[in-house]
Amino acid sequence: MSGSQCARLGGPLVRQLLDSVDSVLFDCDGVIWRGDQAIPGAARVISLLKQRGKKVFFVTNNSTKTRKMYADKLSSLGFDAAEDEVFGTAFCCAAYLRSECGLRGKVYLVGSDAMRQELEAVGIQAVGVGPDPVSGKQLDWASVPLDPEVQAVVVGFDEHFSYMKLNRAMQYLTQKDCLFVGTNRDTRLPLEGGKAVPGTGCLLQAVETAAQRQAQTVGKPSRFMFECVAQRFGLRPERCLMVGDRLDTDILLGSACGLKTLLTLTGVSTAAEAAAHRDSGSAERRAMVPDYYVESIADLLPALQGEDDPSL
Amino acid sequence: MAGAFAFKGCQKIRGAQIRVLLEAKDFFLFDCDGVIWHGENAITGAAKVVNALIRRGKNVVFVTNNSTRPRENYVNKFTRLGFTDVMLDQIFSSSYCSALYLRDVVKVRGQVFVIGCEGLRLELLEAGIPCVEEDDDPDATIYNCALAPDVKAVLVGHDDKLTFLKLAKASCYLRDPECLFLATDNDPWHPLSGGRILPGSGSLTAALEVASGRKATVIGKPSRFMFECISSQFSGIDPAQCLMVGDRLETDMLFGSNCGLDTMLTLTGVSQIEEAQEYRSSDLTTNHSYVPDYVVDTIADFLPAFEEIEEQND
Numbered sequence: 001m002s003g004s005q006c007a008r009l010g011g012p013l014v015r016q017l018l019d020s021v022d023s024v025l026f027d028c029d030g031v032i033w034r035g036d037q038a039i040p041g042a043a044r045v046i047s048l049l050k051q052r053g054k055k056v057f058f059v060t061n062n063s064t065k066t067r068k069m070y071a072d073k074l075s076s077l078g079f080d081a082a083e084d085e086v087f088g089t090a091f092c093c094a095a096y097l098r099s100e101c102g103l104r105g106k107v108y109l110v111g112s113d114a115m116r117q118e119l120e121a122v123g124i125q126a127v128g129v130g131p132d133p134v135s136g137k138q139l140d141w142a143s144v145p146l147d148p149e150v151q152a153v154v155v156g157f158d159e160h161f162s163y164m165k166l167n168r169a170m171q172y173l174t175q176k177d178c179l180f181v182g183t184n185r186d187t188r189l190p191l192e193g194g195k196a197v198p199g200t201g202c203l204l205q206a207v208e209t210a211a212q213r214q215a216q217t218v219g220k221p222s223r224f225m226f227e228c229v230a231q232r233f234g235l236r237p238e239r240c241l242m243v244g245d246r247l248d249t250d251i252l253l254g255s256a257c258g259l260k261t262l263l264t265l266t267g268v269s270t271a272a273e274a275a276a277h278r279d280s281g282s283a284e285r286r287a288m289v290p291d292y293y294v295e296s297i298a299d300l301l302p303a304l305q306g307e308d309d310p311s312l
Numbered sequence: 313m314a315g316a317f318a319f320k321g322c323q324k325i326r327g328a329q330i331r332v333l334l335e336a337k338d339f340f341l342f343d344c345d346g347v348i349w350h351g352e353n354a355i356t357g358a359a360k361v362v363n364a365l366i367r368r369g370k371n372v373v374f375v376t377n378n379s380t381r382p383r384e385n386y387v388n389k390f391t392r393l394g395f396t397d398v399m400l401d402q403i404f405s406s407s408y409c410s411a412l413y414l415r416d417v418v419k420v421r422g423q424v425f426v427i428g429c430e431g432l433r434l435e436l437l438e439a440g441i442p443c444v445e446e447d448d449d450p451d452a453t454i455y456n457c458a459l460a461p462d463v464k465a466v467l468v469g470h471d472d473k474l475t476f477l478k479l480a481k482a483s484c485y486l487r488d489p490e491c492l493f494l495a496t497d498n499d500p501w502h503p504l505s506g507g508r509i510l511p512g513s514g515s516l517t518a519a520l521e522v523a524s525g526r527k528a529t530v531i532g533k534p535s536r537f538m539f540e541c542i543s544s545q546f547s548g549i550d551p552a553q554c555l556m557v558g559d560r561l562e563t564d565m566l567f568g569s570n571c572g573l574d575t576m577l578t579l580t581g582v583s584q585i586e587e588a589q590e591y592r593s594s595d596l597t598t599n600h601s602y603v604p605d606y607v608v609d610t611i612a613d614f615l616p617a618f619e620e621i622e623e624q625n626d
Contacts, residue, residue, distance in 0.1 A: 134472045139351075141472070142508035159454055163474040166511045170501070174509070187522050197454050197480045198523035206519035209500045210511035 004255070006274040009262065009292035014303035017292065021241040021260060023055040025229065027220075028070075029062065029190045030245035030267020031297060033077055036192040039266055041298025043078040048304035056085060057229050059242075061184035061219035061249060063089040063156035063200065066114045084232075089156065089183035089219040092228045094118040096218045097152060101179055106149040108172050110165050110203060111156030111183070119154075126154070132164045141167050152179035155207055155215065157189055157200045166206055173211035180211070184219030186249065220244075221252035226259070243297060247274055247288040255287040263290035264297050322577075322588050324607045331617035333606065339554040340365055341542070341573070343533075344376045344386075346559035346581020347611065349393060351505035355580050357612025359394035364618045366397045371549075373542055374398070375556075377497035377532040377563060379407035379469035379513065381431040382438070401545065406496040406532035407432040409541045410467055411439035413531055418492060422462040425485050427478050427516060428469030432496065436467075454480050468520055468528065469496035470513045479519060486524035493524065497532030499563060503582055533558075534566035539573075557611060561588055561602040569601040577604035578611050 009017065026032055032042040049056050058070065058081060065073065067086045074081035093115065097103040109115060109126035116126040127147060134141065144167065153169045172178050185201035204215055218224050226242075229235060237258040244250020245267025251274075254261035263274060271293055277285040294300065301307075325333070342348055348358040365372050374386070381389075383403045390398040407428070414420045414436070425444045426433055436443050444460045452458070454477055463485045471478070485491050499512035517528050531537050543549050551572040558564020559581025565588075568575035577588060591602040608614075 138472075138504060138510060139508070142504045142510050159476050161474075161476040161479070163472045163511065166474070166515060170509070170511050170515075187525065191455060193455065195455070198476070198483050198519070202479060202519040202522040203476075205522045206511070206515045209518040210515035212500055 004261065004278070004286070004289040004291045006263065006271065006278055006289050007292050009294050009299065013292070014300060017241065017260065017262075018049075018052070018054075018300070018303060020239070021054070022239040023057065023233070023235050024049055024241045024243060025057045025059045025226070025259070026297075027242075027244035027246070027250045027267075028058055028060040031243060031250075031264050032058075032079065034266070035190055035195075036077075038077040038079070039296060039298065041296065041301055043080070045297050045300050045304060047080050048301070050080060052304065055233060055235075056081070057233075058086045059220065059225055059229065059253075060086075060088050061186050061200075061225075062189065063093065063183040063219075064112045064114055064189075065090065066117050067091050069114060087225060087229050089225075090115040090118040092225055093154060093156065093181060093183050093218045094122045094124060095228055096224055097124055097154070097179075097181060098122040100224070101152070101181070103151055103179065105151050106147060107152040107154045108147070108150045108168060109154045109156070110158045110161065110169055110207070111154060112158060115154070115156045115183070128165065128168065129160075131160045132162050132168070134162065134164045134167075142171075144168055144171055146172055146175075150178070152181055153207070154181050154183075155200065155204050156183040158203060161203050161206075166210060169207045170210040173207070173213055180207075180213055180215045182215035182217045184249075185217055186219075220246075220249035221256060223253070223256050226253060226257040230257075245269060247277065247290070251290045252288050254290070261290040261292070263293040264295070265293060266296045321605050322585075322592050322603050322607060323605070324585075324609075326608075326613055327616055330608070330614055333555065334365075334370075334614065334617055337370070337553055337555045337574070339371045339373075339546070339549055341373050341375050341554060341556045341568075342611075343556075343558035343560070343564050343581075344374055345378060346503060347557060347578050348374075348395075349389075350580075352393075353505065354393040354395075355610060355612065357610065357615055359396075361611050361614045361618075362395050363397060364614075368618075371546060372398075373402045373404055373546075375404045375533065375538055375542070375567075377406045377499055377513075378502070379405060379410070379432050379496040379532075380429050381405070381407075382434040383408055385431070404538055404541055405435070406538070407435040407469060409538050410469070410494060410496050410531045411435040411441060412541050413494065413537060414441050414465060414467070415439045418465065420464050420492075422464030423460055424465045424467055425460070425463050425482055426467050426469070427471045427474065427482055427520075428467065428496065429471055429473070432467070432469045452477060457481065459484055463491060465492035465494060466520070467494045467496070468513060468517045470502070471516060474516060479523060482520055483523040486520070486526055493520075493526050493528045495528035495530045495532075497563075498530050499532075499560075533563040534570055536567075536570050539567070539571040559583060561591065561604070565602050565604050568604075574606070575604045576606040576608060578608050580610045 556568030
């Protein structure tokens with residue numbers, strides 16, 4: 001929103017903000033957990049929000065887990081979360097292909113088994129998952145047999161990414177009517193244990209460069225991630241709060257969809273970066289400015305626990 | 313309409329016009345794929361053209377972005393395909409020039425992490441540049457892999473054995489701002505015979521640029537460096553005496569333009585004349601650098617010009 005000021009969220013503002021929304025959408029990594037460590041206080045925040053009648057959703061660009069796998073991870077870290085509250089890009093990408101693209105049939109997938117499972121769950125068969133090393137000669141690779149039933153190339157995070165996969169994807173994409181969808185453009189993927197590796201954005205860029213075509217991406221900041229949640233739960237944008245740690249995905253998504261936005265500083269972006277966007281002359285950059293920021297979502301606890309109310 | 317100011321002609325030439333050009337130039341730079349051969353097949357008449365140029369005392373060099381073979385292999389291929397007088401020192405590949413860059417420009421001290429094939433490694437080895445050994449450790453995963461010490465440069469070329477792990481390692485090395493980031497070339501895809509294509513080094517470089525947030529220094533065409541290599545070897549070379557002959561507007565023609573050379577597009581390869589014409593009528597003046605001065609259907613079109621020269625000499 002062009003008026004967003006990135007104000008420090010504290011005092012009576014917290015309660016005001018929480019009262020003005022019915023649903024809170026949380027990014028995961030850098031917001032409620034880091035790798036496999038929950039952010040202190042995060043689980044309590046979610047519980048209390050639910051106790052106060054708020055709907056809570058988890059919206060992540062990570063395509064390596066199914067909703068079920070996310071729900072399991074959330075539980076194991078002490079979060080009160082149900083499978084249908086989780087929106088990862090594996091699930092959303094399958095939903096996108098099915099409902100927005102009307103795809104029935106097969107896709108060539110550069111991605112995880114989790115993505116394959118989510119695709120199968122909506123009746124789309126994915127081919128290509130797993131290791132695919134090169135063999136034979138250059139002419140063989142250029143003439144790889146293409147499955148005529150494949151209607152789209154789908155790219156998500158793939159630790160088995162190889163030249164051969166890049167090649168197959170490119171060969172399919174030389175067919176003009178072959179769709180091209182990517183889960184997200186994040187440049188880094190945080191692993192459990194705290195390390196980070198090159199993200200899906202790199203793999204997608206490799207395929208886009210070779211094929212000289214742009215993919216449609218599903219993940220934040222694409223509006224589809226919000227629409228996916230909103231459609232299923234009847235959400236009104238102005239009554240939603242997006243909480244994230246990345247200005248160029250979480251906050252930008254919030255702005256694009258007319259949500260209220262809250263930046264937490266436990267992840268990637270800094271308050272200084274947000275301020276720089278705010279003070280720049282650019283409308284594009286101003287869309288990355290959150291309404292508010294907190295050091296950590298645990299900063300919401302006093303208001304949620306009623307500790308900030310002097311009348312109590 | 314882009315006005316009538318002096319800009320590239322994109323002029324198809326034949327016969328006498330070619331003869332005049334051949335007489336005016338003494339240095340011919342040829343791209344290989346799509347210009348003098350398609351895979352294992354020489355373009356009809358190409359060997360005669362090259363042999364004739366050499367016999368007439370013209371300087372002929374071959375400038376290719378293909379980083380997959382060492383230069384010795386190219387010499388063998390030339391011989392196999394009927395180009396009889398081509399010597400090692402006439403061949404400038406992006407892999408050979410990458411090695412020269414590391415050895416002579418950067419004067420690299422330390423190891424180089426290479427994402428590329430054997431041909432690239434061999435050129436580096438021959439130039440005395442230590443490469444990080446290709447790691448066949450089956451237990452190495454993205455969650456746990458060893459990094460080599462003292463890596464001073466990452467070099468990306470065509471690599472059909474690319475894995476995610478290599479990308480991950482390269483991006484770790486590139487976190488050090490002192491570690492150089494080089495690419496043999498930026499070609500997004502390479503043509504093979506029969507209209508087929510393969511992903512090019514450019515796609516791998518792009519992936520690593522996204523991963524590292526850094527831009528690679530590109531050695532190959534259209535960057536000027538390969539011409540600098542040629543100039544070092546052929547001292548006294550005068551750009552005004554040169555003709556760059558290629559098939560790809562975005563590499564060969566731009567390369568020629570960047571180095572102040574006259575350029576000729578041959579239509580036996582990647583780019584179509586319509587694309588050149590589109591660039592020519594573009595309002596963006598930077599697009600004019602992609603436009604060739606001259607166009608031929610094939611370099612075999614030089615042959616009648618030689619016959620004419622011979623007739624004149626008789």
